[in-house]
Amino acid sequence: MSDIKSLSGFVWSIAEILRGDFKQSxxxxxxxxxxxxxxxxxxxxxxxxxxxxxANSLPEGADDATRDMILFGAVGGNVKVYNLSRFTFDTxxxxxxxxxxxxxxxxLTQFSPNVRDIFLDKFRFTDxxxxxxxxxxxxxxxxxxxxxxxxxxxxxxxxxxxxFEDLIRRFSEISNETAGEHFTPRxxxxxIVDLLIANDDAKLTxxxxxxxxxxxxxxxxxxxxxxxxxxxxFNPSIRVELFGQELNDESFGICKSDMLVTGHDPExxxxxxxxxxxxxxxxxxxxxxxxxxxxxxxxKYQDPIKSEAENMGSEGRFGAGTPRISDGQxxxxxxxxxxxxxxxxxxxxxxxxxxxxxxxxxxQSGESEIRRWxxxxxxxxxxxALPTDLFYNTGIQTYVWLLTxxxxxSRRGKVQLIDASGERFWNSMRKSxxxxxxxxxxxxxxxxxxxxxxxxxxxxxxxxxxxxxxxxEFGYRxxxxxxxxxxxxxxxxxxxxxxxxxxAFQKLKDAEQQAVLDALAGLxxxxxxxxxxxxxxxxxxxASLDFxxxxxxxxxxxxxxxxxxxxxxICTDNxxxxxxxxxxxxxxxxxxxxxxxxxxxxEVLPFVPDAWVDESYTDARDKQVGRVGYEINFNxxxxxxxxxxxxxxxxxxxxxxxxxxxxxxxxxxx
Numbered sequence: 001m002s003d004i005k006s007l008s009g010f011v012w013s014i015a016e017i018l019r020g021d022f023k024q025s026x027x028x029x030x031x032x033x034x035x036x037x038x039x040x041x042x043x044x045x046x047x048x049x050x051x052x053x054x055a056n057s058l059p060e061g062a063d064d065a066t067r068d069m070i071l072f073g074a075v076g077g078n079v080k081v082y083n084l085s086r087f088t089f090d091t092x093x094x095x096x097x098x099x100x101x102x103x104x105x106x107x108l109t110q111f112s113p114n115v116r117d118i119f120l121d122k123f124r125f126t127d128x129x130x131x132x133x134x135x136x137x138x139x140x141x142x143x144x145x146x147x148x149x150x151x152x153x154x155x156x157x158x159x160x161x162x163x164f165e166d167l168i169r170r171f172s173e174i175s176n177e178t179a180g181e182h183f184t185p186r187x188x189x190x191x192i193v194d195l196l197i198a199n200d201d202a203k204l205t206x207x208x209x210x211x212x213x214x215x216x217x218x219x220x221x222x223x224x225x226x227x228x229x230x231x232x233x234f235n236p237s238i239r240v241e242l243f244g245q246e247l248n249d250e251s252f253g254i255c256k257s258d259m260l261v262t263g264h265d266p267e268x269x270x271x272x273x274x275x276x277x278x279x280x281x282x283x284x285x286x287x288x289x290x291x292x293x294x295x296x297x298x299x300k301y302q303d304p305i306k307s308e309a310e311n312m313g314s315e316g317r318f319g320a321g322t323p324r325i326s327d328g329q330x331x332x333x334x335x336x337x338x339x340x341x342x343x344x345x346x347x348x349x350x351x352x353x354x355x356x357x358x359x360x361x362x363x364q365s366g367e368s369e370i371r372r373w374x375x376x377x378x379x380x381x382x383x384x385a386l387p388t389d390l391f392y393n394t395g396i397q398t399y400v401w402l403l404t405x406x407x408x409x410s411r412r413g414k415v416q417l418i419d420a421s422g423e424r425f426w427n428s429m430r431k432s433x434x435x436x437x438x439x440x441x442x443x444x445x446x447x448x449x450x451x452x453x454x455x456x457x458x459x460x461x462x463x464x465x466x467x468x469x470x471x472x473e474f475g476y477r478x479x480x481x482x483x484x485x486x487x488x489x490x491x492x493x494x495x496x497x498x499x500x501x502x503x504a505f506q507k508l509k510d511a512e513q514q515a516v517l518d519a520l521a522g523l524x525x526x527x528x529x530x531x532x533x534x535x536x537x538x539x540x541x542x543a544s545l546d547f548x549x550x551x552x553x554x555x556x557x558x559x560x561x562x563x564x565x566x567x568x569x570i571c572t573d574n575x576x577x578x579x580x581x582x583x584x585x586x587x588x589x590x591x592x593x594x595x596x597x598x599x600x601x602x603e604v605l606p607f608v609p610d611a612w613v614d615e616s617y618t619d620a621r622d623k624q625v626g627r628v629g630y631e632i633n634f635n636x637x638x639x640x641x642x643x644x645x646x647x648x649x650x651x652x653x654x655x656x657x658x659x660x661x662x663x664x665x666x667x668x669x670x
Contacts, residue, residue, distance in 0.1 A: 473591075
């Protein structure tokens with residue numbers, strides 16, 4: 001590792017040549033592609049002659065698949081890349097410096113299509129080479145990279161992964177314009193990986209073990225690389241296959257390049273929108289990790305997602321529901337759940353999201369229905385609240401969700417919540433990186449993993465940050481509580497004025513409006529506390545009109561002449577039942593394990609004895625009273641009361657501030 005750190009430092013130093021011609025945030029656009037190019041050059045050097053000979057002897061009319069098969073075979077091993085240019089870095093160095101730009105373009109365009117696409121379309125490396133040429137520094141940069149030996153005999157695939165990951169991290173940290181947009185802090189990834197494999201010792205031990213790892217929003221591939229590293233560290237003989245998909249051009253280029261230089265199959269990293277074009281359809285994975293975008297709307301590609309949800313239902317990825325259009329995090333989580341393996345080992349998911357998926361949306365909303373689906377299927381194993389200010393581009397609170405479809409017996413029907421947001425779980429950084437002001441130290445990470453692995457349910461002391469709940473603890477039944485409508489009525493000038501705002505009255509001709517007002521003026525000028533009595537008086541007064549008073553107009557008159565009055569009689573319908581007052585309507589959340597009638601007796605009726613529950617307000621699934629919803633409110637379970645400071649202490653502080661201000665004013669006056 002010390003050699004890799006030294007090598008990384010040397011490559012990093014090459015970026016100094018770019019100073020002045022490139023912004024710091026652009027250094028990675030030059031250095032990272034050059035690292036990939038140099039690695040491939042070293043990798044292919046020994047087979048250059050064999051590949052060129054094979055190209056010259058290709059059968060006439062050979063299709064692309066045949067050509068690639070023959071040329072990959074000429075390279076040898078499992079390498080899925082070739083280059084048909086006559087140049088190598090060594091021969092390029094022997095050419096005239098003035099020809100370097102043209103020769104490098106020739107070299108790039110002669111790669112196999114899978115690599116050519118990375119350099120030309122994703123990295124847009126030809127643009128960077130032109131900028132280097134125009135700045136007069138192309139030769140200097142190229143010459144320094146010629147000094148870097150990245151041959152597999154000198155730098156193994158694993159070491160190459162460490163090098164690439166370290167460089168990505170360094171460039172992300174100095175690139176404050178985009179830092180964190182496609183980069184997850186290393187300690188957060190390590191925590192997720194450690195949590196995923198914490199109790200998998202038996203499954204990962206032995207020879208012949210194969211594990212497939214997937215990230216649907218893989219960015220530059222950091223999560224995939226660190227997961228492989230952790231698995232290899234646990235079992236050096238394990239075979240790890242990495243899969244991913246990424247929408248951002250440059251991030252995809254870096255991730256796919258990482259697969260190339262570390263000996264993985266680059267075709268398992270796909271380009272495109274995971275939610276609308278699943279490049280790994282029908283694939284299942286052992287481990288899945290992701291840090292999807294927070295609070296990013298999916299309006300521009302909502303049609304295929306909603307179509308899949310409506311037409312495929314549970315056979316598709318989004319059958320549980322779709323969240324609000326402003327945030328697609330739960331779409332990624334549903335997508336990952338659809339890829340869980342249905343075998344003895346099953347799958348494990350680790351995903352980091354903000355607080356929205358925990359509690360946004362009321363009963364029967366898309367978010368609540370997705371939570372309900374996950375909890376009722378008993379997939380949610382644990383949720384860990386992380387400290388704030390961990391990420392480069394946001395300081396908000398984030399949470400790691402852990403899910404599996406193979407819970408051990410002790411965890412079935414349970415969810416573990418761990419509040420790792422407190423001071424004991426983070427250190428302040430000496431220098432902030434964008435919004436990142438804190439980091440999780442190794443000892444804190446180990447403590448979080450211990451709490452999880454031991455399934456601790458702390459009541460006090462150090463373990464009070466870990467609590468275990470039944471899955472039904474997060475469910476509730478939302479009942480609609482009604483209060484009776486009580487109105488008084490009066491034929492007064494003040495209330496007549498309100499009638500002019502009623503649409504049904506406005507539709508009358510001027511003469512008809514005046515006739516109605518004259519008829520109303522004949523009503524007794526007193527307050528009626530019973531609607532039926534007033535309605536009889538009103539009907540009699542309006543009977544003298546020579547035009548028909550329809551139901552809408554009569555309703556408008558009653559509305560204008562009424563006011564809510566808790567001392568009036570209850571308004572009833574034609575069946576004699578109390579009418580609800582929509583302004584007094586409320587909704588109560590009854591825990592799933594409790595009968596709503598008992599809840600009403602204890603929590604509502606002692607305070608509003610005339611209230612009742614609208615029993616027509618039911619759940620679409622079980623047809624029972626109330627609508628089922630699910631939410632996970634961390635604050636409710638981990639709230640800690642902090643008493644206010646003594647008044648004497650506050651008074652003393654205020655007096656000190658007053659004295660300080662008075663002293664400053666004297667200085668100004670002097």
